[in-house]
Amino acid sequence: xxxxxxxxxxxxxxxxxxxxxxxxxxxxxxxxxxxxxxxxxxxxxxxxxxxxxxxxxxxxxxxxxxxxxxxxxxxxxxxxxxxxxxxxxxxxxxxxxxxxxxxxxxxxxxxxxxxxxxxxxxxxxxxxxxxxxxxxxxxxxxxxxxxxxxxxxxxxxxxxxxxxxxxxxxxxxxxxxxxxxxxxxxxxxxxxxxxxxxxxxxxxxxxxxxxxxxxxxxxxxxxxxxxxxxxxxxxxxxxxxxxxxxxxxxxxxxxxxxxxxxxxxxxxxxxxxxxxxxx
Amino acid sequence: xxxxxxxxxxxxxxxxxxxxxxxxxxxxxxxxxxxxxxxxxxxxxxxxxxxxxxxxxxxxxxxxxxxxxxxxxxxxxxxxxxxxxxxxxxxxxxxxxxxxxxxxxxxxxxxxxxxxxxxxxxxxxxxxxxxxxxxxxxxxxxxxxxxxxxxxxxxxxxxxxxxxxxxxxxxxxxxxxxxxxxxxxxxxxxxxxxxxxxxxxxxxxxxxxxxxxxxxxxxxxxxxxxxxxxxxxxxxxxxxxxxxxxxxxxxxxxxxxxxxxxxxxxxxxxxxxxxxxxxxxxxxxxxxxxxxxxxxxxxxxxxxxxxxxxxxxxxxxxxxxxxxxxxxxxxxxxxxxxxxxxxxxxxxxxxxxxxxxxxxxxxxxxxxxxxxxxxxxxxxxxxxxxxxxxxxxxxxxxxxxxxxxxxxxxxxxxxxxxxx
Numbered sequence: 001x002x003x004x005x006x007x008x009x010x011x012x013x014x015x016x017x018x019x020x021x022x023x024x025x026x027x028x029x030x031x032x033x034x035x036x037x038x039x040x041x042x043x044x045x046x047x048x049x050x051x052x053x054x055x056x057x058x059x060x061x062x063x064x065x066x067x068x069x070x071x072x073x074x075x076x077x078x079x080x081x082x083x084x085x086x087x088x089x090x091x092x093x094x095x096x097x098x099x100x101x102x103x104x105x106x107x108x109x110x111x112x113x114x115x116x117x118x119x120x121x122x123x124x125x126x127x128x129x130x131x132x133x134x135x136x137x138x139x140x141x142x143x144x145x146x147x148x149x150x151x152x153x154x155x156x157x158x159x160x161x162x163x164x165x166x167x168x169x170x171x172x173x174x175x176x177x178x179x180x181x182x183x184x185x186x187x188x189x190x191x192x193x194x195x196x197x198x199x200x201x202x203x204x205x206x207x208x209x210x211x212x213x214x215x216x217x218x219x220x221x222x223x224x225x226x227x228x229x230x231x232x233x234x235x236x237x238x239x240x241x242x243x244x245x246x247x248x249x250x251x252x253x254x255x256x257x258x259x260x261x262x263x264x265x266x267x268x269x270x271x272x273x274x275x276x277x278x279x
Numbered sequence: 280x281x282x283x284x285x286x287x288x289x290x291x292x293x294x295x296x297x298x299x300x301x302x303x304x305x306x307x308x309x310x311x312x313x314x315x316x317x318x319x320x321x322x323x324x325x326x327x328x329x330x331x332x333x334x335x336x337x338x339x340x341x342x343x344x345x346x347x348x349x350x351x352x353x354x355x356x357x358x359x360x361x362x363x364x365x366x367x368x369x370x371x372x373x374x375x376x377x378x379x380x381x382x383x384x385x386x387x388x389x390x391x392x393x394x395x396x397x398x399x400x401x402x403x404x405x406x407x408x409x410x411x412x413x414x415x416x417x418x419x420x421x422x423x424x425x426x427x428x429x430x431x432x433x434x435x436x437x438x439x440x441x442x443x444x445x446x447x448x449x450x451x452x453x454x455x456x457x458x459x460x461x462x463x464x465x466x467x468x469x470x471x472x473x474x475x476x477x478x479x480x481x482x483x484x485x486x487x488x489x490x491x492x493x494x495x496x497x498x499x500x501x502x503x504x505x506x507x508x509x510x511x512x513x514x515x516x517x518x519x520x521x522x523x524x525x526x527x528x529x530x531x532x533x534x535x536x537x538x539x540x541x542x543x544x545x546x547x548x549x550x551x552x553x554x555x556x557x558x559x560x561x562x563x564x565x566x567x568x569x570x571x572x573x574x575x576x577x578x579x580x581x582x583x584x585x586x587x588x589x590x591x592x593x594x595x596x597x598x599x600x601x602x603x604x605x606x607x608x609x610x611x612x613x614x615x616x617x618x619x620x621x622x623x624x625x626x627x628x629x630x631x632x633x634x635x636x637x638x639x640x641x642x643x644x645x646x647x648x649x650x651x652x653x654x655x656x657x658x659x660x661x662x663x664x665x666x667x668x669x670x671x672x673x674x675x676x677x678x679x680x681x682x683x684x685x686x687x688x689x690x691x692x693x694x695x696x697x698x699x
Contacts, residue, residue, distance in 0.1 A: 041561055068318060127361045134362050217351055218358050221343050234346035237317030239554040 037061070037247035044243045060248040064235075067245070070252060072224055073231035078256070080142055080227060081209040084149045085202045092156030093198065097186045099157065100164035101172060111161070118154045122214075130218060140221040149209065156201050163197040164190060199267035203260070210257055228253045308595040310340045313359075313366035315352035323615030327608040331599060338595045340368075349375065360384055365587035367596040370420065373581050373655065374662055377411055381660040385416040386586040391597055392418070401604070401622055408655040409581050417583025418600050421618025423552045424579045424649040425485045428559065431566040433471065433547040437462050442570035444645040446652045452486070452515065455573040456523070462547035463525040474548045475537040476516035476526040478677040480504070480669050481656060485550060486512055488654055489574015494669075495657040495698070502694035504669065505687040513676050513683035521679050529677045541567070552580065553619045553646065556635065569635070569642050571649070579653035582618075620650060661697060668693050 031051065036044055037060055039053045064070060098104075099111050133144040171193070172185045180188070191198070213229045220226055226234075232253050235246040314324055321344060328342045345352055349372050356379075359365050371379065379385050392406065392415050405419045427442070434441060439461060443449060450458065459473025477483055480494060487493070492508035495501065503509075519526040527540065538555055540546040542562040550572060559567060571577070584603055586596045602608060609626040612618045613633055620634070621627045627634070627647055635643045659665065672686040 127358055130358050131362045134364060139364075214351075214354075217345070217347065218355055223344065226346075230346050233351075234318045234344070236346070236348075237319050238315060238348065240319075240557050241317070242319065 033247050033250055036244055037251050039244050041242055041244050057244070060244050061252070064245055064248045064252060068231055068234065068249075069223065070228075070231060070249065073226055073228040074252075074256070076142070076225060077210055077228040077253075080145050081206050084146055084209045085206045087146070087150030088153045088156050088205050089198055089202055091151055092153050092201065093160050093191065093194075094186070095157045096160030096164055097190055099161045101169070101185075101190075102182070114154050114157060117152075118158070126218070133219065139219060140225065141219075142225065144219045145209075145212070145215055145227075149205075153205070156205070159201055160194065160197055163194045167193055196267050199264055203264055203267070206260065207257060306337065308338045308592050310338060310368060310592060310596055310599050311343060311366040312340050312368040312599070313343045313345060313356070314370045315345045315347060315349065316370075317346065320615070320617060323612055323617040326611040326615065327603055330607055330611060331602050334602075335598070338598055340599055360587065360589060363589060365589040367586065367590040367592055368599055369585050369587065371417055371583050371585045373409070373583065374658055376409070376417060376583060376585075377658045377660045377662065379585070380411050380414075380416045384588050386588050386590070386593055386596075387414050387416060388418065388586065388597070388600075389413075389415045391601075395597075395601055400625055402620075402624055402627075402650045404651050404653070405579070405581055405622055408579060408653070409583060417585040418604055419581045419583055419622040420603075421612065421621055422579055422581050422650050422653075423554055423619040424646070424653045425482070425550055425552050425572065425577050426646065426649060427570045427572050428541060428549045428551055428555070429568050429570055430541060430544060430547050431568050432544060433462055437464075437547075441568060444570065444641045446571045446575050446645070446648055449489075449571045449575045450573040452489075452512075452573055456515070456519070456525070459519070459525045459548065460523065471545045472527050472540070472547070473525040474519065475532070475540070475546055475550070476519050476677070477537070477550060478513070478516060478529075478673040480666065480673060482550065483512065483516070483673075484656060485572040485577040486574055488576035488578055489572060493654075493657060495659070495694075499657055499659050500698055502691040502698065504694060505684070505691040510683045510687055513673070513687065517676055517679060517683060520677070529674070553635065557616070560637070569638055569646065571645060571652070575652060577649055577653045579650065579655055581655065620647060659698070665694055665697060668697070 035051050035053060038056045038058070040055075040057055043050070043053065095114075099107060129144070129148070133139060136143075138144050138147075167190065171189055175185045175189050211229060212227070213233070216227045216230055220230065232246070232249045235242060235249050312328065316324055324344075325342060328340045331338075331340055343366070345355060352370075353375060356365065356369065365384070371385075376385070398406065402419075402422060405422050406415065409415060409417060409419060429442065431441065439458060455474075462471070462473040464471050484494075487509055490508040490512060492503070492506045494504045494509075496503055516526070520528050527537075527546070532540075535543075535545075537546060537549055538551070538558055541549045542559060542565060544565055584600045586593055586600060590596055604622050606623060606626055609621045609623040610630065613621060613626060613630045621630070631640070631643050631647070635646050638646070656662075669690045672681070672690040675681040676683050676686045
């Protein structure tokens with residue numbers, strides 16, 4: 001008995017060592033970013049490399065906010081990412097509910113077509129979409145960053161449909177007998193049952209929109225409308241870069257996502273498992 | 280349904296009418312100038328645009344900054360051009376000029392340059408170098424050439440005389456290797472090297488121009504990268520690393536970049552461009568200088584202002600581009616250390632004190648002279664793809680896995696099929 005316990009303990013110790021090793025590998029780039037953001041520009045490439053700088057240059061952060069309109073970039077990104085997330089959750093879950101629970105002609109064909117759109121690479125639709133949005137007068141506005149992402153999230157529809165399909169029909173049938181309409185069933189019965197899936201999708205969506213670089217780059221022209229990735233990128237010059245400021249700006253840009261993750265971590269991990277098993 | 284259609288028709292017509300009235304009232308021509316640039320560069324660019332707007336009542340330039348690098352900028356430009364709404368004026372890297380020009384997306388400026396610009400004010404060689412099939416598609420923003428940076432402290436310590444500043448009496452390659460040997464010292468991790476052998480064809484090229492060779496034939500139809508002189512230079516670089524031990528290996532250059540080694544006093548000589556000077560100046564406890572490339576020839580990179588063929592306001596755009604290289608604008612560029620060597624010769628000579636600090640005067644003058652000894656790389660419309668192929672082979676040479684002759688023969692063969 002005694003021997004067995006030590007063996008498990010040993011196993012755990014080895015396991016933990018492995019985990020610590022990989023955790024360090026994952027965290028190191030992040031650590032390096034934070035460390036660089038507190039260094040002077042001359043000591044960024046010091047050799048041998050130093051993780052904890054001799055002097056903490058917090059002034060880098062002040063300089064980042066003085067030099068550029070970081071705040072407007074943050075606000076733009078918060079606006080776009082949150083509207084997109086709320087919008088996507090609403091419209092994608094509506095469509096997913098219909099595909100999962102309502103019987104109508106061609107529902108499978110339509111779903112197949114929807115899934116097929118996920119196979120088209122973004123580069124193919126980039127220019128046609130640009131021409132359409134430009135003719136709508138949406139160039140240099142936030143609309144092209146929001147409308148397609150809210151209304152045409154095939155991945156979201158797919159993920160939620162699989163989740164809705166796993167909920168027994170008995171729930172909606174009994175609600176129907178009690179006099180619920182379709183929207184009421186969707187809103188009061190179905191949605192509360194799939195909160196984990198919704199949170200996962202919402203997080204994925206928020207992060208994708210937050211990090212999106214190419215679409216804002218193509219559609220936006222005025223600095224006041226730039227999202228945070230574009231603002232961060234402008235700390236890099238064409239043939240040189242101020243690495244410590246660039247890293248300080250990256251830390252600022254990353255902070256909201258980390259905070260969001262801390263609050264939703266529980267759902268996030270179970271959500272990945274949902275996606276892994278059902279998706 | 281019909282009523283709705285009629286309403287929409289009326290709406291679009293009235294909007295169209297309103298738009299045309301607006302443009303008739305407004306006599307100022309608005310020019311869009313799209314620029315890829317970081318924040319530190321913006322005061323300079325905004326400066327020349329503001330100066331232009333102050334002096335002109337009939338044309339107004341709007342500057343649009345795009346963050347990122349050339350790749351992102353080219354992607355945005357391609358989209359804008361495909362959508363039929365390119366900017367009027369843009370900044371264009373010399374490596375992308377042929378690509379856009381060959382598709383007819385850049386306005387031909389040859390005649391305008393001949394009519395409107397007095398060549399005696401400018402570095403004429405730069406205008407010669409940027410021609411594509413004899414035509415000019417852009418106006419130089421400034422000139423970057425490659426020179427040899429050398430660590431003066433290491434030269435002093437080894438008791439070696441500083442190199443000559445005369446482009447016509449540089450070291451020969453043999454003398455250069457001899458000096459690099461004398462500058463090499465130490466062992467293992469502490470070893471100091473004489474020279475950094477750069478196998479990237481775009482960086483090895485000044486030495487190759489010194490040997491009167493080039494990567495392509497003049498008509499850009501055939502590769503000459505396996506020319507005997509080029510093979511001998513790549514052989515020499517391989518020897519410098521593996522048999523002479525006077526240059527760091529590719530692996531060593533991975534852990535510490537060549538500029539970092541140079542700044543740390545572990546590399547005595549480095550062939551590179553003026554664009555490195557802001558980085559080299561971030562460290563101030565060493566002394567460095569700049570000298571001509573051994574062989575007395577070099578290459579240049581001349582980024583340009585271009586006018587897009589799709590622009591409807593080419594005349595006004597030309598006024599803008601022309602004024603960007605006049606003395607006023609060029610002085611603003613120098614004030615903000617933008618663009619390398621000014622294309623305007625008078626400004627370059629008048630402002631020599633302010634250019635290329637901390638170099639002494641004779642080295643600054645050597646920089647200006649480099650323009651006349653420089654030649655452009657033979658950029659083709661598919662230059663980036665060509666370089667992707669060649670870099671695979673030159674990497675193999677640098678890793679000592681292939682001889683220069685074998686690798687460059689194979690590279691030439693692949694290039695030829697891509698040039699057909």
